[in-house]
Amino acid sequence: MAVHDDVNGSTEKSNSGMDELLTFNAENMQNNMKVIYYSRTFLSIISGAIAGILGFTGLMGFIFYFLVMAITSVALAAKASFSIHSYFNSWNCIIFDGFLGGLMSFVLFWTFAYDIVHIF
Amino acid sequence: MVTRTEEEEVNRLENQVENGGGGVWEYLCLVHKLKLRRSDMVLKHGLSILNDSKKRSALGPEEWTLYEQVAVAAMDCQSIDVAKDCIKVLQRKFPGSKRVGRLEAMLLEARGLWSEAENAYSSLLEENPFDQVVHKRRAAMAKAQGNISAAIDWLNKYLDLFMADHEAWRELAEIYVSLQMYKQAAFCYEELILSQPTVPLYHLAYADVIYTLGGLENLQTAKKYYASTIDLTGGKSTRALFGICLCTSAIGQLTKGRSKEDKESSELQSLSAMALEIDFN
Amino acid sequence: MAEDLVLDTAIRDWVLIPLSVVMVLIGVLRYFVSKLMKGSSQVPDPKIVKEGQVIIRARNLRAGANYIPAKSFRARKAYYSNEENGLLHVPKGQAQNPQAQMFSDPNMAMDMMKKNLSMIIPQTLTFAWVNFFFSGFVAAKIPFPLTQRFRAMLQNGIDLSTVDVSYVSSRSWYFLNLFGLRGLFSLILGEENATDDTQRMMQMSGFGMDPSKTLGAEKDGLDIVQHEWALPKFEQRAEAVLRKLVK
Numbered sequence: 319m320a321v322h323d324d325v326n327g328s329t330e331k332s333n334s335g336m337d338e339l340l341t342f343n344a345e346n347m348q349n350n351m352k353v354i355y356y357s358r359t360f361l362s363i364i365s366g367a368i369a370g371i372l373g374f375t376g377l378m379g380f381i382f383y384f385l386v387m388a389i390t391s392v393a394l395a396a397k398a399s400f401s402i403h404s405y406f407n408s409w410n411c412i413i414f415d416g417f418l419g420g421l422m423s424f425v426l427f428w429t430f431a432y433d434i435v436h437i438f
Numbered sequence: 439m440v441t442r443t444e445e446e447e448v449n450r451l452e453n454q455v456e457n458g459g460g461g462v463w464e465y466l467c468l469v470h471k472l473k474l475r476r477s478d479m480v481l482k483h484g485l486s487i488l489n490d491s492k493k494r495s496a497l498g499p500e501e502w503t504l505y506e507q508v509a510v511a512a513m514d515c516q517s518i519d520v521a522k523d524c525i526k527v528l529q530r531k532f533p534g535s536k537r538v539g540r541l542e543a544m545l546l547e548a549r550g551l552w553s554e555a556e557n558a559y560s561s562l563l564e565e566n567p568f569d570q571v572v573h574k575r576r577a578a579m580a581k582a583q584g585n586i587s588a589a590i591d592w593l594n595k596y597l598d599l600f601m602a603d604h605e606a607w608r609e610l611a612e613i614y615v616s617l618q619m620y621k622q623a624a625f626c627y628e629e630l631i632l633s634q635p636t637v638p639l640y641h642l643a644y645a646d647v648i649y650t651l652g653g654l655e656n657l658q659t660a661k662k663y664y665a666s667t668i669d670l671t672g673g674k675s676t677r678a679l680f681g682i683c684l685c686t687s688a689i690g691q692l693t694k695g696r697s698k699e700d701k702e703s704s705e706l707q708s709l710s711a712m713a714l715e716i717d718f719n
Numbered sequence: 720m721a722e723d724l725v726l727d728t729a730i731r732d733w734v735l736i737p738l739s740v741v742m743v744l745i746g747v748l749r750y751f752v753s754k755l756m757k758g759s760s761q762v763p764d765p766k767i768v769k770e771g772q773v774i775i776r777a778r779n780l781r782a783g784a785n786y787i788p789a790k791s792f793r794a795r796k797a798y799y800s801n802e803e804n805g806l807l808h809v810p811k812g813q814a815q816n817p818q819a820q821m822f823s824d825p826n827m828a829m830d831m832m833k834k835n836l837s838m839i840i841p842q843t844l845t846f847a848w849v850n851f852f853f854s855g856f857v858a859a860k861i862p863f864p865l866t867q868r869f870r871a872m873l874q875n876g877i878d879l880s881t882v883d884v885s886y887v888s889s890r891s892w893y894f895l896n897l898f899g900l901r902g903l904f905s906l907i908l909g910e911e912n913a914t915d916d917t918q919r920m921m922q923m924s925g926f927g928m929d930p931s932k933t934l935g936a937e938k939d940g941l942d943i944v945q946h947e948w949a950l951p952k953f954e955q956r957a958e959a960v961l962r963k964l965v966k
Binding site for chain 3: 705
């Protein structure tokens with residue numbers, strides 16, 4: 319979680335004082351999205367390894383993934399001090415962005431860690 | 439655009455470097471990345487690295503970009519000899535390189551040999567018509583010679599091809615303002631606002647130009663842009679505050695008798711006047 | 720079918736782990752190789768450069784339309800999209816199809832080939848290598864149950880219909896790695912991860928993009944933009960800002 323927060327620390331205020339009108343500094347916005355994507359990917363890999371080591375199987379693992387992603391969303395929102403619209407287009411990008419891409423990494427690392435620890 | 443944090447970082451590093459601390463290379467990198475013009479510092483500290491063969495070779499391939507950076511800085515400081523030395527080293531390393539050719543042309547320009555430099559730039563452009571730096575150098579050279587109309591020509595030609603280059607638009611706008619061609623300047627500033635709608639500087643400059651053009655409609659527009667500048671800067675722009683006051687009084691003179699929307703506008707004016715008073719106290 | 724297979728630990732040490740490590744290393748290697756190959760640049764076509772710039776500028780206009788006065792917006796819109804000589808207007812006959820354009824310009828085809836080759840060659844090589852060394856192993860077991868339909872996907876290379884579907888053959892493990900490691904690459908290689916295979920595969924079918932099509936799309940986008948000047952709102956907001964400041 320420490321690294322995630324660290325990465326997230328570089329989120330820049332994209333549009334000071336323009337929060338009602340939807341105008342964005344495209345560059346900062348892109349940066350924000352990138353930070354989200356990174357923290358998601360990072361967490362999905364880490365959580366995959368954790369799930370594998372703990373030996374979750376079946377539905378448990380996926381529930382674990384959803385849980386982690388939900389926590390990430392909340393943490394990201396908290397980092398943006400819950401005023402999403404001054405950093406991002408909409409809630410969607412904080413909640414769903416990188417969700418499916420992360421799932422693939424999650425499954426891979428989950429399988430990998432699970433096999434190494436439990437199967438052999 | 440250089441953000442405030444970046445600027446602070448540069449200043450911090452500059453202080454550190456000036457006082458003999460480390461981080462010279464980081465400072466030079468940052469200056470290069472942000473495209474700052476601190477030629478004297480770059481020249482001084484870049485040379486200190488280049489003259490130290492151990493430090494120089496520690497840079498690896500970055501050594502050559504440093505040579506280029508120092509050469510340009512030296513030209514800016516009129517240390518022609520240093521620039522010549524740097525370019526010579528680069529020439530030996532990269533014979534026939536266009537990038538070095540560009541430096542040579544710039545050296546000619548720095549020495550004031552305009553026609554030779556012009557020829558060099560044209561031949562460079564023949565080889566690669568998309569060298570944006572050379573295009574810009576040509577416009578800058580015309581401007582340096584005092585040949586403003588040629589500079590405008592070059593810039594227009596350049597913008598016809600690279601029409602998304604906002605730096606060139608800005609340069610053109612400033613030239614037009616200096617020539618008092620405000621309509622053209624207004625167009626350029628509109629273009630700048632389009633490309634970066636959140637930069638208050640462009641709103642302010644646009645408002646200035648529109649205000650200068652005069653006429654009721656333009657004045658009202660100018661007031662709106664001063665207002666947006668205030669909004670974007672959080673009310674810290676004295677010039678915009680002053681502009682609001684001027685616009686309002688000018689509009690008031692023009693619309694004397696016909697009072698329709700002066701109620702709300704006068705409030706903006708009184709507010710900005712108050713803010714100005716606070717500023718000056 | 721219900722009983723668990725016992726997998727030899729040697730399979731883990733000599734198949735599962737090496738395969739994954741090699742996949743990561745190859746990804747890193749390819750990133751650097753593609754970086755090297757990208758270095759050489761050639762002179763682009765002036766028309767294409769200009770079209771790219773026009774598109775950027777038109778996009779700016781669309782995004783920032785509300786920040787300039789209506790008159791200026793209308794003038795620009797006409798400049799871009801009028802039917803005679805607007806910058807975004809593409810005459811019908813001139814819109815040649817990209818295929819023909821590609822054949823007329825061998826350089827472009829060459830470039831495309833190079834790009835694709837740099838993607839395909841390492842892929843086939845690794846695949847061949849995996850096939851050669853690791854064919855037929857049951858290398859892993861995914862920790863969740865799946866239906867029979869996934870058998871073809873997960874047990875590629877072993878023809879046993881009695882093994883539980885959640886066991887993965889080595890070849891399929893390779894594919895899992897291929898897709899799942901993308902996230903890892905973007906983390907360790909930084910922003911421009913050149914190893915985005917799946918997206919490139921999709922692009923390949925489209926075979927590059929057609930500039931005249933993007934011009935047309937931009938024109939359509941510009942046509943439907945409603946100009947609503949945002950500046951009047953700013954007066955109130957400036958007032959609010961100042962009121963706060965004065966207080």
